Amino acid sequence: MNTINETNFKFPKQKSVYKGKVREVYNINDTLLVMIATDRLSAFDVVLPRQIPFKGQILNQIATKMMNNTADIVPNWLLANPDENVAIGHLCETFKVEMVIRGYLSGHAAREYKLGKRLLCGVAMAAGLKENDKFPEPIITPSTKADTGDHDEDISREEILKNGIVSEKDYLILEDYTRKLFQRGTEIAASRGLILVDTKYEFGKTKEGKIVLIDEIHTPDSSRYFYQEGYQERQDKGEPQKQLSKEFVRQWLLENGFQGLEGQQIPEMSDAKISEISNRYIELYEQITGEVFVKATTDNVMNRIEKNVLQFLK
DSSP states (O other), rough: OOOOOOOOOTTTTTTEEEEOOEEEEEEETTTTEEEOOOOOOEEETTOOOOOOHHHHHHHHHHHHHHHHHHHTSSBEEEEEEEETEEEEOOOOOSSSSSEEEEEEEEEHHHHHTTOOOETTEEEEEOOTOOTTTTTEEEEOOEOOOOOOOOOOOOOOOHHHTTTTTTTTHHHHHHHHHHHHHHHHHHHHHHHEEEEEEEEEEEEEEEEEOOOOEESSSTTTTTTTEEEETTTHHHHTOOOOOOOOEHHHHHHHHHHTOOOOOOOOOOOOOOOHHHHHHHHHHHHHHHHHOOSSSOOOOOTHHHHHHHHHHHHHHO
């Protein structure tokens, strides 16, 4: 199976290329960005050694559908998808914070809560909750946007404004957009029998100064989903929730002694584990979109991507 680990394209009028944890972004003439979703897998801010077949295609296609489904409430950067793994859009100046919004006490929030903390990013978490309980209201818990290899760090609204990372005027817009997107995402998930537990959004500013949604949205890499059916029953019994997200990868890594900390060894992933993860991603695609996933041809995958991008750029 041909997977996409790294790309080294030279497109016409290419100014630079940025290689993130799982995406590679080509700057075309300081006007357009060509974003290629690779099959790399990251967890705990570490890129794992092996790639997951079709992961890039799945993330790219879910993000595209969700961008299209939210464009009426929040403007976004997207212009076209000339290839299954590619999104092309406006070049934006990226805000240096990720807007994380949580509807439930799960994941990082639950881990902090278990340590006795009742403040997350300066936001109070209600007392008396157990893991995976719903918050009375969704909470916004931003994080700084780390460079490759660094860890994202929790940050409060007050620190963001005090340090001038985002102006107050812009930050109010980011908060408003975040709440609107989460509400819409919650409705879309509910229509598919899912609960959108938490997610993150990234924003940028166009050359005209317009704030737009960028990067991915409501994918298994940026979001956590539970199955609606049986949710309350599992909570009442204190059982783990049945979920569709990358959390199952994190849990497997934790069980194998890896949490992204210095000196820890990344456990080896067998072919069977890689196949299982790929199938879980396909499952989420089909659950969240309600459509059958169609695998793109992976013969000469680099040639396919290059040809499709060049055709668009012409």
